[in-house]
Amino acid sequence: MTMQEFRLAAFKAAMALGCESAETFEVSGGDFEVTVLDGEIDTYASSRSFGVGLRVIVAGKNGYAYTERLDAPEDLVRHAMDNAAVIEDPDVIPMQGPQTYAAVQAPAQPLCDLSEREKIELALSMEAAAKAADPRVARTEYCGVTTSWAHTGIYNTYGLCAEESTKNGSTLCYVIAEQDGQPQSGGSYRGGVAAADPTALVREATEDAVSKFGAAPVPPGDYPVILRYDAAESLLGGFSGMFSADAAQKGLSLLADKEGTRIGSEAVTIIDDPLHPIDPTAFDAEGTPSVTKTVVERGVLKTLLHNLKTAKKAGVASTANASRSPASPVGISPTNFYLQPGTKTLDTLLTEMGDGLLITELKGLHAGLNPVSGSFSLLANGFEVKNGRIGRPVDQIAIAGTFLSLLSDVQDVACDLSYDHYGCGGIGAPSVRIGALKVAGAE
Amino acid sequence: MISQSVAERVLNAAGETGGDFAELYMENGCSSRVSMRGGVVENAAYSESCGAGVRVLKGTRQVYAYTAETSEEALIATARAAAAALDGVGEGREIAFAATAYGATAQIPTGSVKNDRRIALLRDGTNAAKAVSSEIVQVSAQIQDSHKDVFICNSNGVWATDKRPSARYYISVAASDGTEMQTGGEGPGRGMGFETFDQFDVAAISEAAARRAVTMLHAPECPAGAVPVVIDGGFGGVIFHEACGHSLEATAVSKGNSEFCGMLGKPIAAPCVTAIDDGTIPGAWGSIGCDDEGTPSARRVLIENGILCSYMMDLLGSRRMGLPVTGNSRRQDYSFAPTSRMTNTYIAAGSDDEEAMIRTMGDGLFAKAMGGGSVNPLTGEFNFSVSEGYWGEKRRDSHTGPRCHAGGQRLGDPDEDRPCRPRDVDGAGRLRIDVRQRPHQRRTAAHPRQSADGRR
Known part of the structure; x- marks a missing residue:
């Protein structure tokens, strides 16, 4: 059966068995990855996959089932109906009707146009460049090129038809450098147009590794801190779940009922923009047309992120932040979610801070950060800053605090906005100056 | 079929x-x-x-x-x-x-x-x-x-x-x-x-x-600093799993990306540390009949009295290092090439009394429950969250730290022989550690081991 035949048969069975409506969320795609080591191909992978998520509404309740086997549509409908029958949550989860969508211009992905041989050559040239960049580079830890394509379609019995194709290509280089018998790792990556010329990322990867030699903790205390763009991205991404209206409505976000109130300093403006040219999408996972919104404006919370269910409950319109995979229920996620940059450079922020710490990397985000309590305690790397100048590297320290007190203590934001998803959309932040953060280090 | x-x-x-x-x-x-x-x-x-x-x-x-x-x-x-x-x-x-x-x-x-x-x-x-x-x-x-x-x-x-x-x-x-x-x-x-x-x-x-x-x-903040720590049995073993176990997997060792490269037969932990990987425990979360390359599951001593005895090998690691496979190959699902992973990993019970360890610790942290953590196998630098901890001797009635966090390097000092093993670990004398519970990493290219693991 083709996916279309499967869908039509499933819809027919669903309506015959008494469902109010049925919807499929279909994803098909392909991946390619090549990595090299010592001038030869190390790993090479090329694949295709697909999956169909079925959602039915029976007596106002949603039930889900997912399959990668396109042979028994009616069985899948029955599984979904069984699941709908046990739902007790009184919240209504509507299904989107037919919509018209803005035409979006996908960014160029030159890597996707390369032949497999050319991708291999690109990876080999990156490895050679990394080894030549600094005599302390011993080898690469991961050096490769990945490309992927995906086609997403959402269809339902109300006539919704939302289809989108995406492509991505990225280059990644992680190196191991050695000095006095001590190893250090460092890395960088690029997506989109920037991925085709690896010169800058190889330089960043090697500088990242060699800059860490001689790192040591600092004494514990409260320090003025600049979170470099990458560390700021990590923190914003880790706490982005607090902006979910679903979490708020369930009492699992400190931002519940805080719309219209101040949650950060004047320097904090946060935008969620699914239509941003860096990685635009025309609709969300329920087929709602994309909406650009200011989530926090100069420190004041303007809106939480909604899907159809939370919007209906709150009496507002969906902000087009529904998200799901074919195998999971509808949830809420940010799209291109970024802290709006300012006009100053990172150097200016360092000068204005004078003495303090520049944090360049946060680790253990899955464990040391709690979006429900809003607190964090994270292993960090970075540099000492003296008189506005970057000094010796720092490692094995932990920074701790709460996300909301940190937002209130943002003194300034730089102009160097960067994104976490290969630099191509997702969570974005510029470097951020914080008044003071608690740091645990060596006695 | x-x-x-x-x-x-x-x-x-x-x-x-x-x-x-x-x-x-x-x-x-x-x-x-x-x-x-x-x-x-x-x-x-x-x-x-x-x-x-x-x-x-x-x-x-x-x-x-x-x-x-x-x-x-x-x-x-x-x-x-x-x-x-x-x-x-x-x-x-x-x-x-x-x-x-x-x-x-x-x-x-x-x-x-x-x-x-x-x-x-x-x-x-x-x-x-x-x-x-x-x-x-x-x-x-x-x-x-x-x-x-x-x-x-x-x-x-x-x-x-x-x-x-x-x-x-x-x-x-x-x-x-x-x-x-x-x-x-x-x-x-x-x-x-x-x-x-x-x-x-x-x-x-x-x-x-x-x-x-x-x-x-109702817990006050945990004091910051380097202090003695007693980690409770049971899921406390996650610190071994993350900070040491992953660094013993062929994926890291065979490419020279682990601090334990070339250490077979040498002391890498305090003499009281014996660590075992056992995929054959009936019904345990990490147990398998055969691994994802078809090699039968096995029990293997990784560290015996502080001495490194074995790495965990998949086929590719075996070819790279010239060592036999150990039944530790695993794929997250069919979309991943196999890699080497722990099955059920635990620190063997010892002879020391947990209460005495806490009593003699002085000013320090009793980590009653651990959250997750991660390690850089190359440097051994690790981090962990402590989801329930108690300070000093007044544990169980005076609590420390919401979100206190432990970080450091290495499991133990091979040159020291401090009592550090509880006698009764998790009732059965085993630390059950969950191999499939490797914490989810955000989909970002910023983490090289996503790819090195065969993740993408």
Whole structure:
């Protein structure tokens, strides 16, 4: 059966068995990855996959089932109906009707146009460049090129038809450098147009590794801190779940009922923009047309992120932040979610801070950060800053605090906005100056 | 399952361009997940997955291709896609397969369980958690049970099947005093069918999670600094799993990316540390019949009295290092080439008394419950969160630190022989550590080990 035949048969069975409506969320795609080591191909992978998520509404309740086997549509409908029958949550989860969508211009992905041989050559040239960049580079830890394509379609019995194709290509280089018998790792990556010329990322990867030699903790205390763009991205991404209206409505976000109130300093403006040219999408996972919104404006919370269910409950319109995979229920996620940059450079922020710490990397985000309590305690790397100048590297320290007190203590934001998803959309932040953060280090 | 003649055609297609080893992996699985929030059933989902991966090795070069479609035509196309990465010439040949069936039979298979049984358990757990305190503001509970059949055949004649049931209960409880909120959670699982829940006291597990949330709500901040730490038994072993275990996997060691490279036979831990990886414990979460390359599961001493005895080897690591495979190959699913991973890993019980260790610690932290953590295998630098901790000698009545965090380097100092093993660990003398629970990493390129692990 083709996916279309499967869908039509499933819809027919669903309506015959008494469902109010049925919807499929279909994803098909392909991946390619090549990595090299010592001038030869190390790993090479090329694949295709697909999956169909079925959602039915029976007596106002949603039930889900997912399959990668396109042979028994009616069985899948029955599984979904069984699941709908046990739902007790009184919240209504509507299904989107037919919509018209803005035409979006996908960014160029030159890597996707390369032949497999050319991708291999690109990876080999990156490895050679990394080894030549600094005599302390011993080898690469991961050096490769990945490309992927995906086609997403959402269809339902109300006539919704939302289809989108995406492509991505990225280059990644992680190196191991050695000095006095001590190893250090460092890395960088690029997506989109920037991925085709690896010169800058190889330089960043090697500088990242060699800059860490001689790192040591600092004494514990409260320090003025600049979170470099990458560390700021990590923190914003880790706490982005607090902006979910679903979490708020369930009492699992400190931002519940805080719309219209101040949650950060004047320097904090946060935008969620699914239509941003860096990685635009025309609709969300329920087929709602994309909406650009200011989530926090100069420190004041303007809106939480909604899907159809939370919007209906709150009496507002969906902000087009529904998200799901074919195998999971509808949830809420940010799209291109970024802290709006300012006009100053990172150097200016360092000068204005004078003495303090520049944090360049946060680790253990899955464990040391709690979006429900809003607190964090994270292993960090970075540099000492003296008189506005970057000094010796720092490692094995932990920074701790709460996300909301940190937002209130943002003194300034730089102009160097960067994104976490290969630099191509997702969570974005510029470097951020914080008044003071608690740091645990060596006695 | 496919016939041996189809398998032979697929493997020969994979070897057409000169690979010296070809392997076909197939899986077929189904899973049910029901979640309850605040006492009402919020979501119920069923999913079934199937797919196949073809791997070709030429020396230590590895090529992998996978497909969700498992017809002979699709498998051969996938094999040719993998073969296309090599440029030699191979010869088709007859393969003599030796079939072995592994795996646990679930007493209550997931497919035979109706949702009302899952819901009854979720309701018991939710009620037990709510009853702990009026400060409990939200209870989220979930049951996930699944079954996976895996099949591996290769050009060396391996023909192995494994049955892998699993069941897991998750509970997350939030407590609030009106201004602050804290959470407590538990997520025990077994490599068994739904009979898992005959062994679990869901109410007691849920109460423990709720008590943790309330305890942490009233806990003062933990002092910062380098202090002595006693880690409780049971899930406390996660610190070994992350900070040391991953660095003993061939994936890290075979490329020289681990601080334990070249350390076989040498002291790497305090003499009181003996660590074991055992994939054969019946019904344990990490147990397997055979690994994802068809090698039988085994029990292996990794560290004995501080001396490094063994790494955990998959086939590619074995080729790179010239050491035998150890039954530690694993793939997250068919879309991943196999890599080396722990099964059930634990620190063997010793002779020291936990109460005495805490009493003699002085100013320090008793880590009663650990959250997750991670390690850079190259440098050994690790980080962990402590989800419930107590300060100094007044543990259990004076609490420390919401979100206190431990970091450092290395498991122990080989030159010191400090008492550090509790006598009674987790009742059974074992630290059950969950191999499939490697914390989820955000989908970002900023983490090199996502790719090095075979993740993407």
